[in-house]
Amino acid sequence: PEPAYANYMAFAISAGAKIRTIATTIEEGFSLPKVEKFEELINERTRAILICNPNNPTGYLYTRREMNQIRDLVKKYDLFLFSDEVYREFIYTGSPYISACHLEGIENNVVLIDSVSKRYSECGIRIGALITKNKEIRDAVMKFCQARLSPPLIGQIAAEASLDADEDYLRDTYDEYVERRKCLIDGLNRIPGVYSPIPMGAFYTVAKLPVDDSDKFCAWCLSEFEYEGQTVFMAPASGFYTTPGAGRNEVRIAYVLKKDDLNRALFVLQKALEAYPGRTE
Incomplete structure (x- = not known):
């Protein structure tokens, strides 16, 4: 699917x-x-x-x-x-x-x-x-x-x-991802106009953004936007679909950063959405 x-x-x-x-x-x-x-x-x-x-x-x-x-x-x-x-x-x-x-x-x-x-x-x-x-x-x-x-x-x-890693490694890694998931999903859904379902596995989520085109938005974040010297790097979700036009306002985000970095990224993302000229309501 x-x-x-x-x-x-x-x-x-x-x-x-x-x-x-x-x-x-x-x-x-x-x-x-x-x-x-x-x-x-x-x-x-x-x-x-x-x-x-x-x-x-x-x-x-x-x-x-x-x-x-x-x-x-x-x-x-x-x-x-x-x-x-x-x-x-x-x-x-x-x-x-x-x-x-x-x-x-x-x-x-x-x-x-x-x-x-x-x-x-x-x-x-x-x-x-x-x-x-x-x-x-x-x-x-x-x-x-x-x-x-x-x-x-x-x-x-x-x-x-x-393969020789003990159970502590797997348990600690799992616990860290649980915390990162909560940090990211709660933070995304607090941003006006943004929606992400709660992922039940892996360490990714797909979020819907209030933008006209996520490909353009992601490129704009990297080429034209910065907030206090920082920006955000996301994957447009359209590349994961085969149906033309699907995922046009969606992005994939991986919660592989530390929670402090995720919180900062969420703040910068909100600033980017406020400044983006192709924002939709």
Whole structure:
């Protein structure tokens, strides 16, 4: 479902595959679209459903009910389910996490993607895992793995060391993200004209701003605006959609800064919105 993370589309095109997206909206909290929307797009060429859970860029976390709906679609049409779960350590609902690997009856249809890059804040180290019980998929993947000499050596060393981190690291990191999330979301929703749903996972949110065009606004912040020598750097949300015009007044914000820095960024953002010539009401 949209917003689709940009890399998925690029990889699909290079592989000769076609991704057919199903739009969801910030007004709906980016929840799973109705099953009927999926079935309208499924045809004899459909091979898989792709989800990112918890989601980048929205922070949305699929509920047990939604995951069961996806499972039923996979079973009904004999599809694969590709589940990007690299943010699964960052879930803020208090409810048990429902992984695609927990879904009964489709064990041989699930392909789970994991990575060290998010859990251990090693975003430049592209080392992770593809996990599946499907032997045919494993054999196909191994052909690609063996076509490469190896992942980067320094990345392998760092990733191996990260796996030895104790529980205190993961717990402290999680607690810090809980505090940062509250700081950011409360601060955004206090700014006049700004709205952000509460993300239930990952460390991103998509916020709606009172601007005519978020691409122009983000560029304006970097090229023309400053407040006491500072500005804000955000990602226009339009780049995460495939529907023309979608996300036009939305941005993605990552709460990866310290709380003091987030508070300052929120203050500067409010000043930028007050000064922006393309502000809407």
